Amino acid sequence: MDVELRHLRAFVAVAQNLSFTRAAEQLLITQPALTRTVKQLEAALEVGLLDRDSRHVSLTPVGAEFLERAQQVLLAMDQALASTREQVALRMGFSWLLPDPWAQRTLARYEQLTGSRVSLIRVDDPLAAVVQGHIDVAVVRGPVDGGSPARVVHLFDEARVAVCSVDSALAAADRLRWDEIARWPLVVNTVSGTTGPWSWTDGGGPSEVVETGNFDEWLESVAANRGIGVVPEVAMRRNIHPAVRFVPLTGAPSSPVSIAFLPDHLPRLLRRFAEAAVDSAR
Known part of the structure; x- marks a missing residue:
């Protein structure tokens, strides 16, 4: 033996x-x-x-x-x-600003528990990148299609705010109601955006939509006054662009934040990461 x-x-x-x-x-x-x-x-x-x-x-x-x-x-x-x-780095993908302080707490907790590192990778479509094996775990905002092979763990919900160009008539507003969004052209990130025509289940959304393919295109389109955008309020705490202004929203539905990963991929590490992510979200 x-x-x-x-x-x-x-x-x-x-x-x-x-x-x-x-x-x-x-x-x-x-x-x-x-x-x-x-x-x-x-x-x-x-x-x-x-x-x-x-x-x-x-x-x-x-x-x-x-x-x-x-x-x-x-x-x-x-x-x-x-x-x-x-020397093992878990690849975490995200499409734009990570939620704070959740992201910082999660990375610190996971690295302390496992001795492994987390490598941050910006991708336009985090969920697709997980399925294709380009990253190990994704931070996903908004609802996730139930047909995805990835396991999705909901963490928390983010409040939404409106964002507009400094040249927009909306820039001077103190606040905006959710039902008033339809008055303005809506700039939408069709790949990883959290707000789009799909956000209005009753068909009451904006009649004019400006489509973009990633966060940078979306941001520059808003700054160029092509329309307004709606994003999680974490964007208000970051200086994302000097030519945009944020307007608080009332009555807007919250936006879910989740992590997604393939169930059989790196099971030990991803289990520990999910535990750290859930603990940090409490």
């Missing part, structure tokens, strides 16, 4: 605790399973490592010497794994 790391970890836990009960609790396994694992190690080495009776556990002389070497092996393996994990 080959000696595996699980055999070494089981023996070291018992040797350090001098108790099968405490070692089993530490390793989160049953005591009979732990006993079998240690016996397998002794059988493979053809030597007794532990003396045990009904109330006491102690190391044999050979066991004491083997303990030191087993600890060195496990330490070297843990160091090798930690070094490798530090």
Whole structure:
């Protein structure tokens, strides 16, 4: 029988605790399973490592010497794994401004828990990039098509604000009602935008729509006074363009924020990332 790391970890836990009960609790396994694992190690080495009776556990002389070497092996393996994990970067895609402070908290929490890094990648269509394997996890705003193979985890909802050119008649307004949006041409990012004709289920949306294919085109079109836009309010906290102004909206539906990833891709890392993302959203 080959000696595996699980055999070494089981023996070291018992040797350090001098108790099968405490070692089993530490390793989160049953005591009979732990006993079998240690016996397998002794059988493979053809030597007794532990003396045990009904109330006491102690190391044999050979066991004491083997303990030191087993600890060195496990330490070297843990160091090798930690070094490798530090070089693994989880690719997180986003189409434009990340929600704050959620993004900063999530990255810090995930990197602290795993020792891995997060690489930030801007893409026009994050959900498609996940499905195509260009990124590992996507930050997605707005509703997600139920036919996507990606797993979607809803995090929170963002409030919306209107944005217009400094030359627009709307620039001097104190606020705007959601039902007034239809009076203005609406500039829409058809790839990753959060607001478009689909946002009005009753057909009460704007009659004139200016379509763009990404965030930069959308922003420059608004700045050029081709129409107004509607975005999550995080944009108000960023100086995204000197030629636009933000107008608070009342009565606007909120915009969902989610993360999306393929269920079978990097399951350990993405599970930890999802946990960090959900915790940071609370």
